[in-house]
Amino acid sequence: MLEAIRNRAQGILAWVIIGLIAIPFTLWGINNYFRDGGETIAASVNGEEITISEFRTAFQHYLQQIRLLIGQGFSENMLDDPAIKQNVLNSLVEQRLILETVTKLGLNMSDSDLSQVIQTNKTFQDETGRFDSALYESVLNSEGLEPAEYESRLRLALLSEQLVSTLRFSAFVTQQELEDIARLRYQQREISYGIIPVSKYYDTAHIDEGKLHEYYNDHPDEFQIPEQVVINYLRLTGESLAKDISINEQVLHNFYEEIKNQYTVPEQRRASHILISITPENDKTAQQEAQQVLERLQKGESFEKVAKEVSKDAGSAKNGGDLGFFGRGVMDPAFEQAVFSLKQVGDLSKPILSKFGYHIIKLTGIQPGKAKSFDEVREELAQKYRQQQAEDQFYEKADILDNLTYENSSSLEMAAEALGLMIETSKPFPRGGGSGIAANPKVVAAAFSEEVLEEGINSQAIELGPNDLVVLRVNRSIPAYIQPFEEIQKEIKEKLTRSEAKTKIQELGEEFIKRLQQGESPEIVFAEEGVNWSEKRFYTREDINADIPPEILITAYGLSRSELEGSVFAGQLLKTGDYAVLGIYSVRDGDFNKLDEKTRQSLIQEIERSRGEITYRSFIEGIKSKAKIKLYPENL
Template sequence: MLDKFREGAQGPAAKIILGVVILSFALAGVGGYLGSSTDEPAAVVNGEDITRQELENAYQQERNRVEQQYGESFAAIAADPSFAQQLRSNALQKLVTERLTDQAIDELGLRVSDEQIKDSIRSMTEFQRDGKFDNDTYLAVLRQSGIQAEQFPEMLRQDMTRRQLLQAYLTSEISLPSEAQQIYRLQAQQREVRQLNLAVSPFLDKVSVTEQELEDYYQENKAGLQHPEQVNLEYVLLDAAAISEGISLEEGAVAAYYEANQANYKAAEKRRVAHILVDINQDNAEQEAQSLLEKVQAGEDFAELAKNFSSDTFSGENGGELDWFEKGVMDPDFEAAAFALEQVGDTSAVVKSEFGYHIIKLLEVEADQAAPLAEVEDKIAATLKHDQAMEVFYDKLQKLSEMAFEVPDTLTEAADAAGLEVKQTGLFSRANAQGEFAEEALLAQAFSEQLREEQLNSEVIELTPEKVAVIRVTDYKPQQVKALDEVKSELELALRRDKAMAAANEYADELLAKLVQGVDVTEELDEAQLSFTELATVSRMDPGASPEVARTVFTMVKPKADEVVRTKVALMNGDVAIVELHNVIEVADDTSPSETEVNQLSQFIQNTQADTSYQALLKLLQARAEISYPKAD
């Protein structure tokens, strides 16, 4: 039946029908573009629309970013009903801020030239191969990112003009020496403290959990107890590297290629020279070099002159001789003069480089010559196999693409047409995807609602310029709440720990109150086997304490003479600490920061002020703007 259907699809009647269908779609599309859209925008900023498609794209990007950041725990975060709403709201506010910024840029007349855009693209390491810009790599990276080549320069221009605005604020801020001095004194300040740590673990044995409490805790925390959504895929993978491994070259192919392309395997010409250097900082350096050249030309021994007069004492000890070098290694002016010498024994005129003035003598020349076949045959074989593999790759790609589209409800025929194998992944989530299946382009297709519901083949997914895949979702398990029995033990431990932390905090509050009232708690601490640490001196640069304690210590009020200031600090591991501040040690009045420290502090102040000013600009733009958020239909 399928064969007959395909034969009919190639007939003239079918082609006429197909032409009519295509024309109707085209006209409908043109009408859609020419007609005004009835969809209300997500926001209107000073008369400019932010479309719902822009919002959807920004939301998906932000969602992907959060998912990559949190991994397995993302499912728990996303299960919160308010998560999507909050994320969408954040994405919309970011778009509004960007639109306001772009409008301000237009108003200020900030521009980035086409040449600046080109230079920026060429300098990006993502688009380079062997340290140089490579256009094929550039296009491949953009394809993998889902960005059209004509879109990227404008996206970059937009980003660069925004950074230009920020840079204007950075360069316009100043800081006074007195401000740097004040910051320095605060940074150099020290504080004398001691602390009492109350671990949560001793309180675990004092608390218990009932079945009802466990059930209630489970109900309250269901949002965080989720199995992530999972898919099982059928897939066909086309990999040029795998094809290359299976290719056997004909006998003599490597040698024939070598003979036809010997010019590509030539070793560059090398030269060995000696030189006499007169340091550029030496008085009358050029005249001294010219005098030495005259002595050489008069027949005096070059090696002896180098040994006695060259500023390059290392080579001078060996008559001025340098190691073999080829073009592209030495100073350009030195190199040009060295390669201009024609005969062994020839001496150059005085040559100026960034190091000084040179007199160069040619000692030996190793002409360019083809590398032996034995040295390059593996490289040639790899090139030939790759070239043949790419021919096969593109042929298979065309067949795979055509059949996956023509017979969309199975991968078998597409795989057979391309001589490939249909494989299964087994169930996996976004977080535990591995290898090719962790690629964002493939994940987006694998977990797309459309592909899942239609149960059809995906389009060809480019993983790299030489590796593609076509997938089909065969099984899907939605995100679902774990049963109580699955998580009972971990929930019981979490609930007991929560109770223990509450008990530790309650005891810390009681102890802190007694200390503030002047009650002697020595005996009580001894019974509980607790004690304060020895008085220690801490600084901002070297706190010598946990980050949370250090932050708290330097926010505490300076104690009066013969008094102690106390507070409670929650530690990151759940424990509690009581911190006592006994004294604040100021830096000596005659102590001043170094010039380097002043410059660093001034830069810090300027950056902080620039950021504050920039944020103030954004608030001003928002206050002056007309922003509306039309409701969705």
């Protein structure tokens, strides 16, 4: 189990700590187990509340992950998408149900397993790759967490992920099922085709001006430009303030002295242990067993050998009991006290009792505590100082911005002058939003509000994100209008030309199909139009990257096996506007036993994943049906 947890932990902690979703069970998902009530709630599950702050954290994490995945395709409009909000809330509800199930089942994880998960995570390691307890505490402190609280949350999150993984990876598939699926999945159909290009008929299309006017008059909505506005705005951000903050060496040295304790690396120790767990069978003899192990070690037996032989901590036993380096606040309190009480490397402890059983501990290494020098942390200090100063300035200037734009509601100039900000101007945008700042739905809503659009006053300060405020006013309003015929005459002609050409090639293609069905040679028929007819070739349904348009494959595999008696011809309009005629001549079924090993394993894993997901969803729906769930979408 430990290896699986350690592999997952690199994703869990590295992302959770910096504020991103890495797995379904992030630490914010279990906040309710460690907090008091009193907040507005988004949902309740069996009486346990999911607060609005938990929802907002999850929602922001989700959007951040989506932004990373789709890059420039990300739209700020997603911030107000009810469907996305509902999906995030549903996910939180499911997380809460899984967490309850873990608690009811009494699942647990040893302190040594948890310790190794924490210590092997790069988020908490120094430049040499060693666990840094000061960094660990600093990162947790920045998130408002104490080590004990964080470790309780992490333990529960990891156990929850373990339960979900068990459900998702419990499915299997029989040999017969594999053969049946492979028969269809890797079936091949012998296909040839010809494509009639729509461009050949552009010149033959006759679109007179009368048709253009007729289309223009019959489709006014198509040429209507909606109401638009241009806005002036002031934007105050912590990021821009930080760039303008100058720093001298004396200021940095003073700042270093103020927060020097954050850069102190406390003593770390490396230890190995042998665990004698307490069970109903050995409840009265466990201490005696531990004492016997200690006596073996005192007589000179190898600690590593004995650990591999008798230790019940499977995660460390295979490494001779080695737990690596760790600082205070990581291990079980009794275990930790024993480790830090040992005087010299090589010393052995007496049997130490923890909630996991009796431990025999060997001290194997000591790293004395030390403080990082000013030079080592200078760049980080400068960044922290700028952020701190920028945040202080931001709140002061935010009040000034809010007050001056409210008191001088007909202008942004006084606030701009007082704060040293530039009044910026947007491009025209409609109620549906635009680009740049107009992509933000909060900005669009304010610009088209009655107070701003009709009364002509400044908007309230709008929070676009952390330390990011904007105040706007309408520069000018552009009423809705229909584009003049002269401006879009060319566009209409191109559209009607394409439409008429498509009709002509579709009619021609259908005529060709009839001739082919009557036995004429495809090569001869298509040569009449100067079009090439391809050679026959076998394609699978997944050959989407081959030299064949995907629509042709979709059409070919859309025909049932019973329809493929002899040579069959069909037609398909392509997304390019061209028209394809295809012939299907024969079918070869897929054979699982003839697939290469990599493909066979990939198919097995795909099917098992799919069935595992079905098992998981069935489990979730089952516990949902028995739970008392209340959603409050109006609070989102």
